[in-house]
Amino acid sequence: MSTIEISGLHKSFGRLEVLRGIDLSVEPGEVVCVIGPSGSGKSTLLRCVNLLEEPTSGSIRVAGVEVTDPDCDIDAVRRGIGMVFQQFNLFGHLTVRENVTIAQRRVLKRSRAEAYRIASDNLNRVGLADKADSYPAQLSGGQQQRVAIARSLAMEPQLMLFDEPTSALDPELVGEVLAVMRGLAAEGMTMLVVTHEMAFAREVASRVVFMDAGVIVEQGRPAQVFGSPRAERTREFLHRVLEPTRVSESEIGANPGE
């Protein structure tokens, strides 16, 4: 049984059609990286998986449960899906430890002692055991994002969604978050990652999905997509992202010296 099975997914915001027929499945243990230009619908696709956005049509199954079914207990499904946001979204009024324990206590009804122990394990896992009593505002962006990952892991999810987890970070802090994500991938966590970090996608992903204008243009093993992209649109995107200093003026229609 696939961890995620998406078929015929459409999503419109008013008259703007953001997703125009997406079919995608993610198998247990797979790390799927979704790349593509801004506005191509990558984040919307991710947010549809745990129903932060309501699909306009199509079906999404997570671990066999149809989340698009109106009778689906979405809170129960979400417990099994961790999500990491671009803006971290740590709870600002709670300490790091409370951030990692509140859902364990309130949702999973774990005892205080058990929630504390699991919080410590996961903070230790992301290298922040010594920050348990700090408030989010006292941490760097990279540290906040690692706490956000620990917060999700404490719920023991079977699937993790990452929505551009390093896009809001100073370049110097990107590595520490990617390191944690690489570790998770190595442990066999099923991950769907929207990212602009091409090196990460190339190195860690089991599959790379290239999206543009609300459709999947192509997908395949990283070596194939990065090494010999089939679609012209993919080639153009990768050229601009991977070799930004070699984009020529004629490509962008600039007319110097006229």
Add this chain to the structure above:
Amino acid sequence: MRLTPRRRRRIVRVAGYVVFGLAIVAALAAADWGRLSDAFFRLDVAGSMFPEAITVALRNTILYTLLAFVFGLTLGLVLALMRLSSILPYRWFATGYIELFRGLPSLLVLFMVGYGVPLAFPDREIPGGVYGSVTVGLGLTAAAYMAETLRAGIQAVPKGQLEAARTLGMSHTRAMVSIVLPQAFRIVIPPLTNEIILLTKDTSLVYVLGVTASTIELTKFAGDTLNTRVNPTPLVVAGLLYLVLTLPLSQLVRGLERRAARER
């Protein structure tokens, strides 16, 4: 001597201080200090007001303020949540209520509750006597203002906070109670404190309900003493007692705002 820009700025600045100083001196010289102190600072009149000024009048002023505040805050929170509800009639009701009570004078609402309701429902009465009527009469208006303040506070909490909480499997209600409202309240503590200051002063309207010796508040108490002693000193005493209440609150607001600014 050439007037350089720097010298010109200095002259303008010094002139500003001088004008202000002269105005103060002129005002002080023009005042008739003997009559002023006779009228407003008669220690024997002031002394006769104590201890009742504190044990009864100030106490009731505080009590009315707190009762109306708690009532207003509770109703205000319900209205704020209704205003943000996805159910259309709730939004209509909350919007209507807020527009109505923000637009009416507190005094009129107090009359309504004190005299209108008993006339309309002769066999029912608001429990708690004057205390009950004041709670409702001032609280209804305060709720309208506080609902808007709370709504703004809830909306000031970034949307990602609710999304992160929902993503962890919390229900909408649980996420509001555990994540959004605590942060919203932090944001609105300064404006809510201002609301208490306004309420403190609005308790001076309570006299229209016909207060007795035991339910009297500061302004009415000062007015009564002014009538019996034929001297306005009680007004100064009452004014100072109001400031004893409101100045620390203003200070608190300033402190909280400074702290909030630091945490950003």
